[in-house]
Amino acid sequence: MNSALSAALSVGFHGLAFAMVLYLISVGLSVTMGMMGFINLAHGVFAMAGGYVMTGLINDHGAPFAVAATAAAVAVALASIPVERLLYRRLYGGDELDQVLLTMGLVFMSGAAAHYLRGPVQQPLRLPHSLGGGVELGFGEFSLYDSLLIVCGALLATALWLGLERSRFGAQIRAAVDNLRMAQSVGIDTSRLFSLTFALGSGLAGLGGGLGSNLITIAPGYALDNLVYFLIVVAIGGLGSIRGPFVAAMLIGVADSACDYLVPQFGAFFIYAMTMALLLWRPRGLFGRA
């Protein structure tokens, strides 16, 4: 009995860490897709880029962990601005098919570019000694790395929520998601808002990809292989919300971790079946707007 309980705790803990990574990567996707109605299949590219920056800085240049994580977020956010301005912007409000084509093209290009620059092998994240071990929390021992992910994810989720609810910028984002035309006509510069939101979302994805690179390994196929997971989080959560992807990431992260432990062969199948059932029950996601 005791061992079952401790197994459940450790599975839940690990699932929570995975959920935080999924959340960091997907929240920006949810907000930008909700705001611009743009089907963006290339969001994983930014997470992958963050992963490469972070693992590269730590493994090749011995940069401190926190510096590398910050650099990953900032570099990806900055790099995403020209992508949005030059490529995405032309297709806002356009044909879904063109959006799928453009973003799938970016996924293919990024995979080949990553292969060219860093080779076909996985890039493991070399953790500093202080993060290598476990921590004793009275009811079991948990990996410090997982704990760090959970703490980071919880802090950022709170910060995002406060920012969206309390700041002027957050109010503008909510206005644009709710009613783009009305937001424009009351004088919100939505063009600038799009760019900033996109950069913020991409930066968060870069941070999530970097911090989580021991959970979702960084390799050239990253953006394509994990595309389904990021999209599932967004679709289940509901477009344009911040709470939605959080709940969805918790659900998927813990379910995935539990399936891995209980029925390792059927893990992926259960996640897909659960997604299908949730989407049939709530086609707009758990927190999507009608």
Add this chain to the structure above:
Amino acid sequence: MTGGTGPDARSAAIEAFARRHRYRPAEALPWLAALAGYFLFPGYLPLAAQILATILFALSADLVLGYAGIVTLGQAAFFGAGAYTAGILAAHGWGEPITGLVAAAAAAALVGFLSGLLILRSSGLTLLMQTLVVAAMLAAAANQASAVTGGDDGLQGMEVWPIFGHFAFGLYGRTAFFYCLVVLFLCWLAVRRLVHSAFGRSLTGIRENGARMRAIGAPVMGRRLAVYTISAALAGVSGALVAQTTGLVALDSLGLERSGTVLIMLIIGGVGRLYGGFIGVPLYMIAQDRFSTVEPVYWYFWVGLLMVLLASFARGGVLGLIDRLWPRGR
């Protein structure tokens, strides 16, 4: 066909409709090109057979995407269902190819009908996700049922009998080539007839404005389900053709990459024009055959770049470009 409502106007409208859908000389071009290819490049018949089978796959995608406006990332579900049906039959002692095709079409149509029943009420991202998840579920199931499907190693031991007990699938791919060509031709006739019928026109109407079609009394869900099922059957035939002519079925026949690349090939040619696949598939597959043998990974870089450029500058693909250069009176 403007104004009047009398019998003259009615017959004039019917006449105009019939004239619009009459066979044009240019429509013989793909078939002449295929025959010319047979004589000019006898060494490439196996590749040509794969191209013909993939054109059928693109045709099935065009039906849902171009005519019914259903953006799908799960067309491989039906391709794979057909490929595995034909493959498993051939590996378990029933290698008759024509009945194999029929069984594959039926199995794929069943998958299409059942999944369509569930998902076709959705739209936008939700629908896209659901098509994707259907294919992903099938792939996970096929991976799991390795006793039947061979799992990661692919299906082993297919034995395909000669067509009509007479034309064996040989080393040079002549039988495979003509087999694929004839099946593609028959399917093309059927699809052409379908999209030019009243049913096909109503699909275009649903694509352009579903709410209005519902308002004038068209059974929107039924039409979408019908075309989704037909398209699934065609994709299943295409998968069965590939399985029978190569003797191989692997898990990638259900994968996201296959669903994605067929869209790319179709878009390169032009969507919603019936002939997009006939142009896009040969262009893509011949280029892939030329360039990807050197370094398959970098091939994807150029494909990706082409996709980005197409989406940004050349909407409508090759056929759209031709239309813009030589506008036809419409």
